[in-house]
Amino acid sequence: MKKLLPLLFVTLPFFLIAQLKSPSEFLGYELGSQFTRHHQVVDYYQYLADAEPKRMKLLEYGKTNERRPLILAFISTEQNMQNLEQIREEHLKSTKGEGSPDKAIVWLSYNVHGNESVSTEASMQTIYDLLTSKSNYLENTVVIMDPCINPDGRDRYVNWYNQYKNTPFNVDPNSKEHHEGWWNGRSNHYMFDLNRDWAWLTQIESQQRLKQFNKWLPHVHVDFHEQGVNSPYYFAPAAEPFHEVITDFQREFQVTIGKNHAKYFDANGWFYFTKEVFDLLYPSYGDTYPIYNGGIGMTYEQGGGGRGGLGILTDIGDTLTLKDRIAHHHTTGLSTVEVASGNVERLNDEFKKFYQNKNYKYKNYVLNGDTDKLEKLTDLLDKHEIEYGYGSNTTYKGFRYNTSKSGSLRGSNNSLIVSTDQPKATLVKVLFEPNAKLSDSVTYDITAWSLPYAYGLDALATESNIQKTTAPQKTEEFGIGKSDSYAYIGDWNSIKDAQFLAALLNENIRVRYSKKPFKINGTDYDRGSLIVTKSDNKYIDGFTKILDAASKKFHKKLTPVNTGFVDSGKDFGSGYVGVIKNLKIAALSGNPTSTLRFGEIWHFFEQQLNYPISVLDESYFNRVDLTEYDVLILPDGRGYRSFLNEMTTNKIAEWVRGGGKLIAMGNSIGMLSKQKGFNIKEKEQKKDTTINMDAFDSTEREYIKSAITGAIFKANVDNTNPLAYGYNDTYFTLKLGNSAYNYLDGGSAVYLSKGANKPVSGFAGSEAQKRIAESLIFGTQRMGRGQVIYMVDNPLFRGFWENGKLFFANALFMVN
Ligand SMILES: [Zn+2]
Secondary structure, three states, X not given: OOOHHHHHHHOHHHHHHHOOOOHHXXXXXXXXXXXXXXXXXXXXXXXXXXXXXXXXXXXXXXXXXXXXXXXXXXXXXXXXXXXXXXXHHHHHHHHHOOOOOOOEEEEEEXXXXXXXXXXXXXXXXXXXXXXXXXXXXXXXXXXXXXXXXXXXXXXXXXXXXXXXXXXXXXXXXXXXXHOOOOOOOXXXXXXXXXXXXXXXXXXXXXXXXXXXXXHHOOOEEEEEEEEOOOOOEEOOOOEEEEOOOOOHHHHHHHHHHHHHHHHHHXXXXXXXXXXXXXXXXXXXXOOHHHHHOXXXXXXXXXXXXXXXXXXXXXXXXXXXXXXXXXXXXXXXXXXXXXXHHOOHHHHHHHHHHHOOOOOOOOOEEEEEOOHHHHHHHHHHHHHOOOOOEEXXXXXXXXXXXXXXXXXXXXXXXXXXXXXXXXXXXXXXXXHHOOOOXXXXXXXXXXXXXXXXXXXXXXXXXXXXXXXXXXXXXXXXXXXXXXXXXXXXXXOOOOHHHHHHHHXXXXXXXXXXXXXXXXXXXXXXXXXXXXXXXXXXXXXXXXXXXXXXXXXXXXXXXXXXXXXXXXXXXXXXXXXXXXXXXXOOEEEEXXXXXXHHHHHHHHHHHHHHHOOOOXXXXXXXXXXXXXXXXXXXXXXXXXXXXXXXOHHHHHHHHHHHHOOOEEEEEOHHHHHHOOOOOOOOOEOOOOXXXXXXXXXXXXXXXXXXXXXXXXXXXXXXXXXXXXXXXXXXXXXXXXXXXXXXXXXXXXXXXXXXXXXXXXXXXXXXXXXXXXXXXXXXXXXXXXXXOEEEEEEOXXXXXXXXXXXXXXXXXXXXHOOO
């Protein structure tokens, strides 16, 4: 026995480690026997950090909309953790071709989709093993773990499941515990899909996470997901198409990792597939975004998801349990760290190579436009740590986005210049280039997103080098200056202007808008310009103070005038100068609508426009007195066939005729087009009568002919229509499908004119192109005393198509 003593000393650390409580021991139930709520997960991570302060650091990097903490765990050896900041700095030097880093950085992200609920459970077992039996992986590796990217969504699912589950759980797929319903846990609080938000950063979870991500730019990033219960497991390598910027090494290393996973899966007799379905193109995913930042980004998909529960019978009669699902995600998590740890040198070399000058074709992107829009774009660039400068009074030559041809653009010191000669060159190329090169047209997501189109900027991509300057001196001063003017005038051409308006309306300030262009004191104003008069607001306490504060807050330039008598156009007292109503707005939610499309509207009102909205669920919609509302929004969705029956449609139409304003989006238009009183009509479709002689195998290719997978089209704008105030005569629209409607008599505000049915960016099948030729995009129809606004395309899609948002604001405030 004595002999053993020295040995005991050597093993003492392991002895201590063995004291660490496993998730099951800590939680008091066997992991996988029930779902762990987010606060318990946080408690376990906190417990580990307290127990292992030298090998683990816990960071709360933010809070969700529902005030749940967002956390990151950093783990490595004691020595590495002591030097954590130094390791990080050395790693980041690689982006400048410097430094000699010798550690791998692996970032594991769990549960971005809330109801793909196994991920967070698996994370607990994974971190426990990394701190105990697999701690040897950490010798040369720092592992960063986000146990739950989307706590609001996950708790929504977990709480729901706990309420509806059978006891003991029932594997019958028909039982309620496997049918989550409309308000499901996949998305975040605002029903946004956080795995479509990495590039656009519209959601607070993404914004806060990306700050941390940019501090680390990991070599390897894994996004843990779940797919349908009947699918087995998917891991890397990914499927085609790959974006052309993805390097050979990035492709190759996915195979290395995949093969290591396969070794474990084979040994256990588990099923899996690779190289299918999950492609690498759209830049806003948890796999592509890290790739475009030099890492190996991967999606892992376990079978299960929202239907899985604690156990479910699959189609082939097997039972898939939560414990199985944990085992698989746990295995790939550890295997990923193992591979990274075994390839530290290579990962570091290749990461450095990735950041070397890429010599991309376009060296610079030049952007002109309204300062509000440029500011919106620089806000986004700042979040991505993309550098930019400004231009000068010179003419730039290159590819013109507006014409899709080579041409020139006159620069100024307000022209924004974004160069590919910078560490974030690849991300710049991916986000800015006019047309992403696809290796295949069959993709999981949209094929176009080019920022100059999304932000409505006049842009040019040039192969030349450009001398950049720093930001121009801002001479503009905001506020109202003199406070006793007759009126204050502001322009109307950006979503910022709409935010400014909403802020005034929220304070009950009366605002007018001009329906005709006018000129006063030598300055021209367009349709939609805002006019705030003193006499309209004489009963508002502190009117000028409120106006002054709003002008400063929204950087809104206001021009004071001492008369309502215009040089040309209509005077302020004219019938052509309308009063903007403070509106009561409602949006439909529930089964007829898509959660995502509803969520975009909800988020738009509460987090962008900051204007109140009532949510009317379909379950009691027919009992609601619509006359209480000025505006009703029908979000896009697939369930309108039963909802928009004759009775409901009549109720809505009657309300419109009495003065209501209906905003119909996406598929709701299709149902309305079949009903009396609605002028919108679907374009007649010529049936393809040719017999399909292709092989059975090619059905996917056949389908693609009639598909538009998110492509950009150049549309015409009638900016005399109030729906299009503030726009010029063209608009680049993001089309997400092939629905097509005829022009509206006198109400086609935005439409594809003859010959405009070819996308300027992205993919549209040949049949789809025929179908959308000469079709409506946004239009208005007067019905009785009310209005119907049709939005065939979705200007609020994923919250990132900045230039479309003013159409939505116009629909609310300008169309009357
Ligand atoms: Zn997912």
